[in-house]
Amino acid sequence: MTPGRLIYLMGPSGSGKDSLLLAAAEPLLARGCRIARRVITRSAEARGEDAQSVTVEEFERLEQGGAFAMSWRANGLHYGIPLEIDTWLAGGHDVLVNGSRKYLPKARERYPYLVAVLLRVAPDVLRARLVARGRETPAQIEARLARNAHFAAGLPGPLVELDNSVSLDITVRNLLDLLDGPTAEAG
Numbered sequence: 092m093t094p095g096r097l098i099y100l101m102g103p104s105g106s107g108k109d110s111l112l113l114a115a116a117e118p119l120l121a122r123g124c125r126i127a128r129r130v131i132t133r134s135a136e137a138r139g140e141d142a143q144s145v146t147v148e149e150f151e152r153l154e155q156g157g158a159f160a161m162s163w164r165a166n167g168l169h170y171g172i173p174l175e176i177d178t179w180l181a182g183g184h185d186v187l188v189n190g191s192r193k194y195l196p197k198a199r200e201r202y203p204y205l206v207a208v209l210l211r212v213a214p215d216v217l218r219a220r221l222v223a224r225g226r227e228t229p230a231q232i233e234a235r236l237a238r239n240a241h242f243a244a245g246l247p248g249p250l251v252e253l254d255n256s257v258s259l260d261i262t263v264r265n266l267l268d269l270l271d272g273p274t275a276e277a278g
């Protein structure tokens with residue numbers, strides 16, 4: 092069986108990764124594409140996505156027990172992608188992951204042919220969206236915006252960029268076109 096493609100979605104905090112995954116969930120599932128449910132050390136009230144909320148101790152126990160295909164630390168939080176994505180990929184399903192830009196090189200070590208997708212929005216729009224979302228404190232929002240400077244020089248390797256300064260419907264369409272098109276490699 093041909094393995095599915097790992098679609099590794101990245102973008103600044105507030106660029107709309109969760110919104111896009113939610114809005115695209117139905118057509119993605121209809122295409123046989125699975126969306127990884129993240130494990131995060133963020134409180135259930137603040138998580139803003141269908142993530143599994145765990146304590147740091149639980150996270151570390153899971154990580155040490157080999158429960159994650161990928162895991163990283165960022166923004167003062169721990170993030171894990173459950174190992175089950177490997178079963179999905181082996182079963183021929185495309186898998187979409189809400190990833191980290193910093194972790195991209197590591198992710199490529201494990202999944203050399205992953206399809207890297209970078210969601211972008213104009214800087215002023217990004218700030219406005221983070222403030223309007225209100226999930227983080229003003230200081231945390233500034234820290235998240237400052238984190239983007241680390242990635243200003245560009246990310247390594249091939250990637251596809253999607254502009255989400257536009258309406259979400261258009262970004263959903265562009266994501267689906269990308270998945271339906273020939274650009275994405277297998278792996």
Ligand SMILES: Nc1ncnc2c1ncn2[C@@H]1O[C@H](COP(=O)(O)OP(=O)(O)OP(=O)(O)O)[C@@H](O)[C@H]1O
Nearest residue numbers: 103104105106107108109110220224255257258259
């Ligand atoms: N195309 C869009 N047009 C208008 N508002 C949008 C659009 N996409 C996302 N938003 C809004 O922007 C805010 C940030 O989006 P979202 O939480 O999906 O970002 P994110 O990339 O998942 O951020 P994080 O990495 O911090 O979780 C949300 O309030 C969301 O409703």
Ligand SMILES: O=P(O)(O)OC[C@H]1O[C@H](OP(=O)(O)O)[C@H](O)[C@@H]1O
Nearest residue numbers: 102104165170189190191192193194
């Ligand atoms: O800055 P980089 O390394 O791209 O990403 C860091 C992490 O922050 C975001 O998560 P969230 O905003 O806490 O949901 C991303 O999804 C990623 O997991």
